[in-house]
Amino acid sequence: MDTEPAVPAGAPAPVARQRLPEPLGADFLARPAETLAGIRETCPVARVRTPAGRPAWLVTRAEDVRAGFLDPRLSLSGGRVPDPTVRRRALEVSLVNYDAPEHTRIRRLATPALTPARMAAHRERIERAAAELLDAADAARGAGPVELMDAFARPFAFRSLCEVFDVPEGERAALYEPVACLADKTGRTAADIEGSVDRIDAFVRDTMARRAAVPGDDVVSRVLVAWQEQGGATEDEVASLLAMLLLAGFDSTVQAIGMSVVALLGHRDVQNTLREEPARIPRAVDELLRWDTPGPFSTKRVALEDVRFGDTVIPAGSGVLLSVAAANHDPRCHADPGTLDPDRSTASRHLTFGLGPHYCPGSALARLELTVALTGVLVRWHRLEPAVPLDELTWTGGYLHRRLAALPVRPCGPA
Incomplete structure (x- = not known):
């Protein structure tokens, strides 16, 4: 297995390490498509060094990325199976730690709860949340700009999750803190993170107990019904599944809202x-x-045996990164990929939610939230302009998960 330790900052690198390109640093966060296009068109399966100092193979062409998602030899668990008899808190082991068949038996509990029809049942409450938050943003800004991430995207994504999980109003403020901490650990201490895991674990288990006694029409209730009917999972695994759905559905949606608005500001x-x-x-x-x-x-995968992509063989034990962003801009899959075309016929073939067994279980909710958020913003304000040049926006996070630190916009409206 690829177990090379991280290279300490400032430490001299051995000559062999200096031969690998390092394209995924700070500049990559702001302009990933540019960096990945160069790799995709010149060396579509490239060995690089990550910012943590570890070697990895980048797979960048859409056909290869799609094949990689469906190839069981590219493992999320590295061939290890978590011991179900070991007591674990929620989030200590999640779906990204499992391959089939373990992944399948756990994931299937969530599938009935997250269908497009189930999510559509929450639409009215999610739309109400968007309208109330935009009202508040308008009232607070006066004639000034709106910082869209803090004023709208974050609270909207969180309230949407609270609606589908049926979190009581009185519990939401206390839940937001640990969710926000685990979504972005920047500046957080180890004690902060451990405390947040404890609080999420306690929230999920308490909610499971309450829904078992009095079921509702929420995600937790439906997962518990599926668990009762199908079995095949431990209580810890169900708790981790629910915690993962809660946490994974937060910051990714926040950032998708911000990035979508940035795209519209530029077009x-x-x-x-x-x-x-x-x-x-x-x-x-x-x-x-x-x-x-x-x-x-x-999520980084490990090749359990040699895997060939085109003329390149990735050796067993190597770390593999399937490049969703490069595939989404591959001209072999999407004609004229540098044009933002709202009527693009191939748009639904994007790989942002993955593909195959690990396709994002919350994709229907994410699409609903993005539709409601963008509709609310565009209908509310008859013109939306960036309050700072788009090339001066600050990007944080890392190469696996980019974050838009802030998005100040200057709205004019209402329409």
């Missing part, structure tokens, strides 16, 4: 078209998900 014609014809927004959401994504790569 005034598309922004105006969608404002004038909001019925086109649901279809445009897939194009915006193709255009930019918080996760340029899927």
Whole structure:
């Protein structure tokens, strides 16, 4: 297995290490598509060194990335199976630690709870949340700009999750703190993180106990019903599944909202078209998900045996990064990928939610949230402009999950 330790900052690197390119640093966060396009068109399966100092293989062409998602030889667990008899808190082991068949037996408990029809049942409450938050943002800004991430994207994504999990109003403020901490650990101490895991674990188990006694029409209740009917999982595994759905559905959606608005700020014609014809927004959401994504790569995989992509063989034991962002801009899959086209016929073939067994279980909720958020923003304000140049926005996070630190916008409206 690829167990090379991280290289300490400032430490001299051995000559062999200096031969690998390191394309995934700070500049990559702001312009991943540019970096990945060069790799995709010149060396589509490339060995690089990550910012942590570890070697990894980048797979960048859409056909290869799709094949990689479906190849069981590319393992998330590295061939290890978590011991179900070991007591674990929620989030200590999640779906990204499992391969089939273990992954399948746990994931299937969530599938009935997260269908598009189930999520659509929550639409009215999610729309109400968007309207209330935009009202508050308008009232607070006066004639000034709105910082869209803090004023809208974060509270909207969290309230949407609270609606589908049926979190009581009185418990939401206390839940937000640990969710926000685990979504972005920047500046957090080890004690902060451990305490947040404890609080999420306690929240999930308490909610499971309450829903078992009095079921509702929420995600937790439906997962518990599936567990009762199908079995095949421990209580710890169910708790971790629910905690993962809660946490994974937060920051990725926050960032997708921000990145979608950035795309529309940079394409005034598309922004105006969608404002004038909001019925086109649901279809445009897939194009915006193709255009930019918080996760340029899927979760790192390990090759359990030699795997060939084209003329390149990735040796067994190697770390592999399937480049979602590169595939989403591959001209072999999407004609003229550098054009933001809300009517693109191939947009739904984007890989932002993955593919195959590990396809994002919360994709229907994410699409609903993006549709509601963008509709609310565009209908509320008849013009939306960046309050700072788009090339001066600050990007944080890392190459596996980019974050837009802030998005100040200057709205004019209402429409």
